[in-house]
Amino acid sequence: MMQRLSLTARLAAWFALITVLVFGVGGGVLYQALAKQIRAQDDFDLVLTARHLRRLAAELDSPQGIKLHESRLDSLVLGNQAFFLRMQDSSGRVLLERNPSHFAIDDLKEVKPLNRILEHDVQEWHTPDGLTMRGVATDIALADGSVVDAVVGREMSDREALLARYRNTVYLTTLCALLAAVVLGYVAVRNALRPLRDIAGSATHVTVGKLHTRLPSGNVPRELAALIDALNSMLARLELGFQRLSQFTADLAHDLRTPLGNMRGASEVALARPRSTDEYQALLVSNIEECERLSRMVENVLFLARADNPQYVTTAVDFPVRDELLRVADYFEGIAEDAGISIEVTASGQLHADVDLFRRAVSNLLANALRYTPRGDTLTLSTRETPEGMMVTVANPGTPIPSEHLGRLFDRFYRVDGSRSNSSGSTGLGLAIVRTIMELHGGSATVESDAAATQFHLHFPRQ
Structure with missing residues (x-):
C-alpha cells in the first residue's frame, strides 16, 4: 500500500x-x-x-x-x-x-x-x-x-x-511559478508546522510515571494555543484520574487487609490452645461479621465499577418523593430507636429518577447520619424545589465537620475519622456511591456543616 x-x-x-x-x-x-x-x-x-x-x-x-x-x-x-x-x-x-x-x-x-x-x-x-x-x-x-x-x-x-511568444511566456511563467510554489510552499509549510512537531516531541515524554508533564505553550501560534490548552487539560484530568485510581487501589487493599487480618488473628489466637464451645462460637460470629463487611465492600466496589461504564443504564420514572423517603425511614426505624434517634420526614412533590438508585443514595446518607447523630436528637429528611430541579436534604445535628474535609467527603475510602469509621463498620465507599448515583442522574451531591447541623444535599435536575 x-x-x-x-x-x-x-x-x-x-x-x-x-x-x-x-x-x-x-x-x-x-x-x-x-x-x-x-x-x-x-x-x-x-x-x-x-x-x-x-x-x-x-x-x-x-x-x-x-x-x-x-x-x-x-x-x-x-x-x-x-x-x-x-x-x-x-x-x-x-x-x-x-x-x-x-x-x-x-x-x-x-x-x-x-x-x-x-x-x-x-x-x-x-x-x-x-x-x-x-x-x-x-x-x-x-x-x-x-x-x-x-x-x-x-x-x-x-x-x-x-x-505565440506571449503565450509561451505565459506557459514558462506558469511553470516557473509552479516549481517555486512547490519548493517555497513546502519550506513555508514545514516551518509553519514546526510547532506541531515540537508538540509531538513533547508528547513522547509523557509516560505513566510522568503524567505531571505538560506541553509548552509559550511560543506557539495562536491557532495552536487552544489545542495545547486542551491537551494540557486532558493530561491534568488523566493525572488526577490515575492518582485517584492509584489511591483507590491502595485504599481498597488496605481496607481488605483489615478484616482479613482480624479473621486470621482471631483464628490463630483461638487455635493457640483448646477453647470452649462459647469461645469458638464467638470466633465464628466475629468472622461472619468480618465476612459481611468484606461482602459489602466487594458489592460497593462492583457497583462503582459498573456505574463508571458509559453503557450503564438507569431507569428513571416519576414518583412521589415523600413516599420513598418514608419507606427508607421505616427501614431504619429499628436502628434509630436503638440509638435513641428520631427520624422526621418533611417532603412533597414528584421526582424523576431511578427509584432503586434513589433509595440507595438516601439510605447511604441516612446510615452515615445515624452514626454521628447524638442520642436524643432528631434526624431530618426534607425536599425543596429549586430553579434547577429538586433538592433532597438529609440533615443531622452533631459535631461539625472541619471545612478542610468537606471537599473530599465524597472521595472513595476517604474518612474524616478513620478509627471511628473502622470501628463502626464503614467501608468508606458510601458517600462515593452517593456521588456516583447523582452523576448518573446528571445532578450533584454537596455537603454543608456548621454548629447547628450537617446537611447533605442531593440536587436532581428537572426532567
Missing part, C-alpha cells in the same frame, strides 16, 4: 495547484485581452486605410487616373510589408497592386457596395500556405461614374508570432 502523503506535502501540492490555476487563468485572460486588442487595432487601421483609399480614388476622373496617381495611392500601405492593396476595374483588370504575394482571396466574400466602412466589415481568410489574412473589400465610384473594386488587407503572421 502506497504511503500516505504528509500534511506538508499535501499543502505544498495544494499551493502548487492554486498557483497553476491563478497563473493559468490570469495568463489566459490576459492573452485573450491582448489578442482582442491587437485585432481591434489592426481592424481600425484597415478601416482607416480603406476610407483614405476611397476618398483619394473618388477624386480621380477615370480608372486610367489610378495608373497616373499610383504612387499617391499606394503610399497608404507603403513601408509596411504586412499590408497589401489591389484595385481592379469591373472587367477584372488589375489597375493597382502592392505586395501581390499576399493575395489569395478566393475565400473573400463578394465585394458589395459600402456606403460606410466600419470595423465589422473586416473579413478574414486563409492562403493555401496557411497564412491568415484580414481585409476590407469595397467599391469606389470615380468622378466619371465608373466603379472600381478595391481590397485593403493585412497579413497576420507577425501578429500570430507576437501572440
Whole structure:
C-alpha cells in the first residue's frame, strides 16, 4: 500500500495547484485581452486605410487616373510589408497592386457596395500556405461614374508570432511559478508546522510515571494555543484520574487487609490452645461479621465499577418523593430507636429518577447520619424545589465537620475519622456511591456543616 502523503506535502501540492490555476487563468485572460486588442487595432487601421483609399480614388476622373496617381495611392500601405492593396476595374483588370504575394482571396466574400466602412466589415481568410489574412473589400465610384473594386488587407503572421511568444511566456511563467510554489510552499509549510512537531516531541515524554508533564505553550501560534490548552487539560484530568485510581487501589487493599487480618488473628489466637464451645462460637460470629463487611465492600466496589461504564443504564420514572423517603425511614426505624434517634420526614412533590438508585443514595446518607447523630436528637429528611430541579436534604445535628474535609467527603475510602469509621463498620465507599448515583442522574451531591447541623444535599435536575 502506497504511503500516505504528509500534511506538508499535501499543502505544498495544494499551493502548487492554486498557483497553476491563478497563473493559468490570469495568463489566459490576459492573452485573450491582448489578442482582442491587437485585432481591434489592426481592424481600425484597415478601416482607416480603406476610407483614405476611397476618398483619394473618388477624386480621380477615370480608372486610367489610378495608373497616373499610383504612387499617391499606394503610399497608404507603403513601408509596411504586412499590408497589401489591389484595385481592379469591373472587367477584372488589375489597375493597382502592392505586395501581390499576399493575395489569395478566393475565400473573400463578394465585394458589395459600402456606403460606410466600419470595423465589422473586416473579413478574414486563409492562403493555401496557411497564412491568415484580414481585409476590407469595397467599391469606389470615380468622378466619371465608373466603379472600381478595391481590397485593403493585412497579413497576420507577425501578429500570430507576437501572440505565440506571449503565450509561451505565459506557459514558462506558469511553470516557473509552479516549481517555486512547490519548493517555497513546502519550506513555508514545514516551518509553519514546526510547532506541531515540537508538540509531538513533547508528547513522547509523557509516560505513566510522568503524567505531571505538560506541553509548552509559550511560543506557539495562536491557532495552536487552544489545542495545547486542551491537551494540557486532558493530561491534568488523566493525572488526577490515575492518582485517584492509584489511591483507590491502595485504599481498597488496605481496607481488605483489615478484616482479613482480624479473621486470621482471631483464628490463630483461638487455635493457640483448646477453647470452649462459647469461645469458638464467638470466633465464628466475629468472622461472619468480618465476612459481611468484606461482602459489602466487594458489592460497593462492583457497583462503582459498573456505574463508571458509559453503557450503564438507569431507569428513571416519576414518583412521589415523600413516599420513598418514608419507606427508607421505616427501614431504619429499628436502628434509630436503638440509638435513641428520631427520624422526621418533611417532603412533597414528584421526582424523576431511578427509584432503586434513589433509595440507595438516601439510605447511604441516612446510615452515615445515624452514626454521628447524638442520642436524643432528631434526624431530618426534607425536599425543596429549586430553579434547577429538586433538592433532597438529609440533615443531622452533631459535631461539625472541619471545612478542610468537606471537599473530599465524597472521595472513595476517604474518612474524616478513620478509627471511628473502622470501628463502626464503614467501608468508606458510601458517600462515593452517593456521588456516583447523582452523576448518573446528571445532578450533584454537596455537603454543608456548621454548629447547628450537617446537611447533605442531593440536587436532581428537572426532567
